[in-house]
Amino acid sequence: MAVSWLSRLAARGPATVFPALGMQGEEAFYQLALHPEIELVDSPRHASLLLVAGGVPPELHEPLRRVHDQLPAPFTTLWYQSEPLLELQQAGVVRVDSLEALPDALVDAHRKVLRGELGVSPRLLVDEPPNPWRGLGDDGHGGEGMMGGVPYGRPMAMPPTQDLRDGLALDTLTFRLGPFFPLWPAGLEAEVILQGDIVQQFSVQSRPFPRAMSPVFFDAWEHAMSIARLERARVQYHLRALFHALHLAGLPDLAWRALRLAEACDRQTITALEKGFKDFERCLKRRGFFALHLPTCGTLNTEHAEALGGFAARAAGIEGDARRDDEGYRRLGFSAISQQAGDTQSRWRQRLAEVAQSLTLAARAQQNDAVTATTGVVETPRGVWRDERPGDASALLEKLLPGLEWGEALATIASLDVAGVSQWARP
Amino acid sequence: MILDQLIWPLLLVFATLGGGVYLLAVLDGLAARSFGLPQAQSVWLLPLSRGAWLLSQQANVTEAPDWWGWRLAPALYLTLAAIGLALVPWSRDWVATDITTSLVLWGSVEALATVVIFLQGWSANTHLALIGAYRYVALGLSYILISMFVLIGVTLPAESLALTQVVASQQELWNVLRQPLGLPLFLIVGLSITFRGPFNLADSTDLAGGTSVEVSGPQRLVWEFARSAMLVAFSGIATTAFLGGWLGPWLPGPLWVMLKMLAVLAILAWLGRWFARITPERCISLMWLALLPLSFIDLIWAGVEALL
Numbered sequence: 001m002a003v004s005w006l007s008r009l010a011a012r013g014p015a016t017v018f019p020a021l022g023m024q025g026e027e028a029f030y031q032l033a034l035h036p037e038i039e040l041v042d043s044p045r046h047a048s049l050l051l052v053a054g055g056v057p058p059e060l061h062e063p064l065r066r067v068h069d070q071l072p073a074p075f076t077t078l079w080y081q082s083e084p085l086l087e088l089q090q091a092g093v094v095r096v097d098s099l100e101a102l103p104d105a106l107v108d109a110h111r112k113v114l115r116g117e118l119g120v121s122p123r124l125l126v127d128e129p130p131n132p133w134r135g136l137g138d139d140g141h142g143g144e145g146m147m148g149g150v151p152y153g154r155p156m157a158m159p160p161t162q163d164l165r166d167g168l169a170l171d172t173l174t175f176r177l178g179p180f181f182p183l184w185p186a187g188l189e190a191e192v193i194l195q196g197d198i199v200q201q202f203s204v205q206s207r208p209f210p211r212a213m214s215p216v217f218f219d220a221w222e223h224a225m226s227i228a229r230l231e232r233a234r235v236q237y238h239l240r241a242l243f244h245a246l247h248l249a250g251l252p253d254l255a256w257r258a259l260r261l262a263e264a265c266d267r268q269t270i271t272a273l274e275k276g277f278k279d280f281e282r283c284l285k286r287r288g289f290f291a292l293h294l295p296t297c298g299t300l301n302t303e304h305a306e307a308l309g310g311f312a313a314r315a316a317g318i319e320g321d322a323r324r325d326d327e328g329y330r331r332l333g334f335s336a337i338s339q340q341a342g343d344t345q346s347r348w349r350q351r352l353a354e355v356a357q358s359l360t361l362a363a364r365a366q367q368n369d370a371v372t373a374t375t376g377v378v379e380t381p382r383g384v385w386r387d388e389r390p391g392d393a394s395a396l397l398e399k400l401l402p403g404l405e406w407g408e409a410l411a412t413i414a415s416l417d418v419a420g421v422s423q424w425a426r427p
Numbered sequence: 428m429i430l431d432q433l434i435w436p437l438l439l440v441f442a443t444l445g446g447g448v449y450l451l452a453v454l455d456g457l458a459a460r461s462f463g464l465p466q467a468q469s470v471w472l473l474p475l476s477r478g479a480w481l482l483s484q485q486a487n488v489t490e491a492p493d494w495w496g497w498r499l500a501p502a503l504y505l506t507l508a509a510i511g512l513a514l515v516p517w518s519r520d521w522v523a524t525d526i527t528t529s530l531v532l533w534g535s536v537e538a539l540a541t542v543v544i545f546l547q548g549w550s551a552n553t554h555l556a557l558i559g560a561y562r563y564v565a566l567g568l569s570y571i572l573i574s575m576f577v578l579i580g581v582t583l584p585a586e587s588l589a590l591t592q593v594v595a596s597q598q599e600l601w602n603v604l605r606q607p608l609g610l611p612l613f614l615i616v617g618l619s620i621t622f623r624g625p626f627n628l629a630d631s632t633d634l635a636g637g638t639s640v641e642v643s644g645p646q647r648l649v650w651e652f653a654r655s656a657m658l659v660a661f662s663g664i665a666t667t668a669f670l671g672g673w674l675g676p677w678l679p680g681p682l683w684v685m686l687k688m689l690a691v692l693a694i695l696a697w698l699g700r701w702f703a704r705i706t707p708e709r710c711i712s713l714m715w716l717a718l719l720p721l722s723f724i725d726l727i728w729a730g731v732e733a734l735l
Contacts, residue, residue: 010483013476014467036465042635045487045643048480072485072643114483175554183635197558197707248633250624250704253462292625293703406558407633407706 007114014039015110018047020067021186023209025054027426028080028102030240033259035103042182044070048110050077050121052084054186060179060206061085063189065124067180074120076113078106091122170196179206183248183410185419188394199409202401207392210422213237213380218425220378221385227328227365227372228270231358235273236265237381238311238351245348245414248407249293254283270363277359281352290345297404298344298412304396305342309383312416315350316342322384327373332364344408347415382417392420436523440513444505447512447659448652449474451692458696481651484644489551496550501646503543505653511536511660516591518673518680529590530578533664537574540620540657541567544629547650548638559637562707563622563629569714574616576722577609580729581668590664594672601671605732608725610669612718617661617695621654624699628707630654662691 016039019029028051032038041047044067056064065085068077077088079095080102096105112118178189185208193201214233219225239262246255261276268276284290300308305316313320314336321336323329337353339346364370372378376386383390397418401409456470466473489497513523514533526532541564548560582588584605585596593602603610619626622637630637639650666672666687673680705713 006479007483009476009479011476012468013473013480016480037467039467042632043640045641046636046647048484070487072487074483074485114480173554173557181635183633194554194558197561250627250632253459253464253700256464287701288625288703288705292705292709295706405707407628407631407704410633 007116011111011114015049015107016041016047017049017051017106017110018042018044018067018071019182020050020052020056020064020180021182021209022052022054022056022060022082023187024212024422024424024426025052025080025082025186026211026240028053028099030243030259030263031099032103032106033243034256034263037107038103040182044068045072047071048075048113049106050075051080051106052077052082053080054209055082060187063179068121069123069125069127071121074113074116076109076118076121078102078109085124087124088121092119093121168196172200176205183244184413185209185211185394187419190397194406197406199401199404199406202398202409204394204398207394208419210392211382211417211419212422212424212426213382215425217378217380217385220372221376223375224328224371224373227332227370228362230372230378231362231365232265232273234358234381235277235355235362236262238355239265241414241417242348242351245411246289248410248414249289251287251289254280254287254289257283270359270366274356274359274363277355281356284352290348293411294345294348294415295404295408295411296341296343296345297408298400298415300342300396300400304399307396308393308416308418309390310379310381310417311350311354312347313383314338314354315347316340320384322374322377322379322386325374325377328365328370329361329372331368332361332370334361344412344415380421382421385421389421389423392418394418436513439517439521439523440509443512443515443659443663444509444656447662447688447692448655450689451655451659451696452477454689454693454696455699458693458700461697462700478648481643481648482645484647486644486646487641489553489641492552493550496546498646500543500547500550501642501649501653504540504547505649505656507536507540507543508653508656508660511657512663514590515660515663515667515684516594516672517684519591519595521681522591525589525591527587527589530582530588530593530668533590534571534575534578536660537571537616537620541571544622544638547642548629551638551641553641555634555636555640556638559629559631559634559640563638566619566628566707566710566714569711569719570616570619573612573714573718573722574620576719576726577606577612577616578668580606580609580726583729583733590667590672594667594674597671597674601669601674603669606669606725606729608721608728610665612722612725613661613665613669614691614695614698615718617658617665618699621658621661623654623658623695625702625705626710627699627704628710631704633704658695659688659692662688662695665691 014037018041021029033040050068050071077093079093081097084093084095094105094109096102109118173194176191179187187209189206191203191205216225216229216233220230239258242258243255246258257280261280300312300316305313305318317338317340319336319338323334324336337357339350378385404412452474453470456466456473460466511533514529516522544563545560548556581593581602585593618624622629630639634640639647642650666684670687673684675683
């Protein structure tokens with residue numbers, strides 16, 4: 001009786017969901033982040049539901065199983081536009097293919113699993129260390145003497161190596177994160193070596209999934225396209241990226257506001273969007289997003305900035321922008337904005353300035369029904385797309401992140417778009 | 428004897444713990460709503476359903492944790508918060524633990540909190556939790572020093588280390604006016620030791636939850652409860668040390684203490700949501716280069732004022 005009362009009370013709370021994003025899973029993520037009855041969490045230990053959104057390639061099934069087994073009982077899984085793992089197909093998991101039906105399905109599954117009306121997801125892996133114990137010594141230190149060894153397959157904290165920042169040498173800590181780590185791009189897996197909380201080494205093990213763009217950028221590549229629509233899509237892209245940075249900064253209400261503005265880009269008037277964005281930008285400054293949180297490091301050198309292109313290059317003083325060569329944009333008085341520093345903070349200043357510029361351009365374009373004049377080239381929010389779409393640039397993280405503190409490294413990753421552009425447009 | 432010295436004090440501490448933590452959760456929900464965040468349900472019900480959800484969950488296990496440390500750390504943090512609350516005088520005679528060195532005991536609570544928070548992060552035997560623990564240890568000393576300097580400041584006019592005497596010394600003028608730097612500095616320490624808002628570096632989002640990233644179920648409930656309880660204890664000490672404790676017109680003393688504690692908690696809940704999280708390097712600089720010198724000035728101010 002008491003348990004039943006407790007379960008009923010528990011079921012009234014928000015559905016706590018750990019999102020494991022596969023290919024093209026972001027759309028579901030952004031919709032759910034706005035839903036008041038759904039709480040997206042960063043650790044599988046803090047969830048009652050595992051949402052697998054988008055396709056997961058077979059080579060990532062094993063990491064997915066490991067994430068799955070970290071959820072504390074009682075829990076269940078939902079698969080959005082994704083094929084459930086073979087061993088779960090017999091367990092009667094919920095599969096949803098409609099984005100409109102997904103939030104309700106999650107809330108319903110959360111309530112049912114807590115009330116015991118839905119079968120609990122079974123464990124998929126044997127509950128034992130992934131690697132055998134290979135240590136020596138009575139204290140289980142794992143190696144010969146106090147040096148080396150790989151207890152449970154993990155290297156021990158090793159004697160100090162040269163510190164990259166202040167000369168204070170600490171033991172190094174090696175671990176792998178990803179490919180379903182929610183605080184960096186979906187699909188990215190990396191081996192990280194830290195000394196204290198300073199990144200000593202960052203080795204990319206698997207690249208992030210290509211990111212799906214709005215179909216308007218594909219249309220603009222093929223034929224003349226309304227500039228107002230293109231710029232609205234650009235604003236939406238940057239505001240969605242800002243959601244992640246604000247979440248990292250511990251500003252959930254501003255993250256939510258950024259996303260709400262992003263989702264309003266398709267339907268609100270430009271005047272309303274401009275007003276909303278101005279208020280929002282003031283809040284960002286007042287609440288210490290730049291002064292307290294964003295680091296002035298993660299500076300791209302010219303080679304990396306050119307390789308990455310787009311706003312990241314412009315934030316580093318490289319003024320390349322395909323819109324300058326388009327007659328339609330020239331008629332609207334477009335000129336490229338740029339910064340000089342090329343660091344994490346200036347990338348966000350650049351992005352915010354570009355959002356404001358895009359809204360101004362959209363307002364002018366709407367008055368004249370302006371369209372693009374050039375085909376076969378388009379300035380996507382990720383960079384210029386001429387013969388090839390902007391490709392993956394995650395390898396540059398290996399050069400960029402060593403020497404940064406962990407929080408600075410994550411803020412730097414959030415300020416960049418290292419995933420390539422998918423060949424498929426967003427649905 | 429047993430009733431006066433054991434049962435009533437225990438009941439008082441438990442009631443303040445339960446009621447204070449619940450009201451803090453409600454205030455935090457109201458703060459979230461005032462910032463425009465939509466709520467799934469009433470702010471009064473949300474803390475209860477969250478507690479019930481965590482109680483219904485399994486307490487998970489990591490690979491080769493330090494079992495004793497991992498299971499005990501949340502309970503130890505809660506115990507420290509309870510010790511802090513036991514020191515808060517609700518009136519001249521109504522104090523759970525009225526000792527002559529209550530401010531020294533509070534200082535030890537702050538110092539031991541560093542050990543317990545490190546234990547929570549370290550004993551899970553996982554990387555992100557360990558980074559959270561490292562961060563707290565790196566910053567904890569600066570928090571404690573600031574707290575100690577401002578609290579020594581309030582003992583000077585009282586000429587005593589007992590919190591009841593500190594309240595009595597504010598009969599004519601509250602310390603918040605007598606030593607204007609003290610309360611703001613102490614509130615910052617409160618946010619830091621309970622790692623909330625801009626100073627949430629141990630359990631932060633960039634660590635996916637930091638020291639509690641691997642914790643679920645009842646163990647997580649105790650940890651979250653203990654963090655809130657520590658903030659309630661902080662508000663109690665702040666009320667006593669700077670806001671005149673039970674002193675106030677018309678209303679009974681305990682009611683004044685409660686109202687002042689709620690006001691402090693509301694300010695802390697709002698401040699915790701207003702600012703972005705500071706980077707560890709900026710936090711170190713802020714503490715050692717700005718706030719610690721300010722706490723020296725506060726102490727000198729208090730000393731000069733006591734001599735005059």
